[in-house]
Amino acid sequence: MNLARGNRKKDLHWFLRQIEQVIINVLADFQIVAERDAAGTGVWVGDEKIAAIGLSASKWITMHGFSINVHPDMECFQEIVPCGIEGRGVTSLRCLGRTATVDDVAQCVIQQFGLVFDHERNVTMHEKGYPSCEDMDLELFQTLPLHR
Numbered sequence: 001m002n003l004a005r006g007n008r009k010k011d012l013h014w015f016l017r018q019i020e021q022v023i024i025n026v027l028a029d030f031q032i033v034a035e036r037d038a039a040g041t042g043v044w045v046g047d048e049k050i051a052a053i054g055l056s057a058s059k060w061i062t063m064h065g066f067s068i069n070v071h072p073d074m075e076c077f078q079e080i081v082p083c084g085i086e087g088r089g090v091t092s093l094r095c096l097g098r099t100a101t102v103d104d105v106a107q108c109v110i111q112q113f114g115l116v117f118d119h120e121r122n123v124t125m126h127e128k129g130y131p132s133c134e135d136m137d138l139e140l141f142q143t144l145p146l147h148r
Contacts, residue, residue: 021116050091071100
């Protein structure tokens with residue numbers, strides 16, 4: 001996303017917090033209370049990380065990604081120390097008793113991204129599952145008014 005374009009904020013911390021808010025809102029839609037944690041980036045449910053975020057930027061153009069654990073094989077996470085913080089774990093929607101699919105969560109992410117970034121849209125998933133990155137960029141990201 002181009003943070004220098006239009007009335008967007010040139011503030012990577014703000015942008016990261018907005019991405020976290022998208023995820024917090026998505027999880028709330030599945031009746032999961034999640035929050036930020038000062039100890040580490042991402043989104044947490046209690047002492048367990050449910051979503052990770054990666055962010056890089058050059059000349060205010062962000063390259064970002066995030067993952068929300070929907071129903072992964074949790075054995076793969078046994079050796080992971082979330083954000084390098086000992087004594088914390090990893091969780092997922094499935095571990096929290098939710099039966100959402102990746103498609104359900106992806107559709108919710110699209111809607112919440114628009115809401116958090118002040119651009120409400122009724123974006124529906126393409127027949128094959130998810131909007132293409134190109135469609136997302138054209139339909140959603142280019143017109144987002146991001147200054148708060």
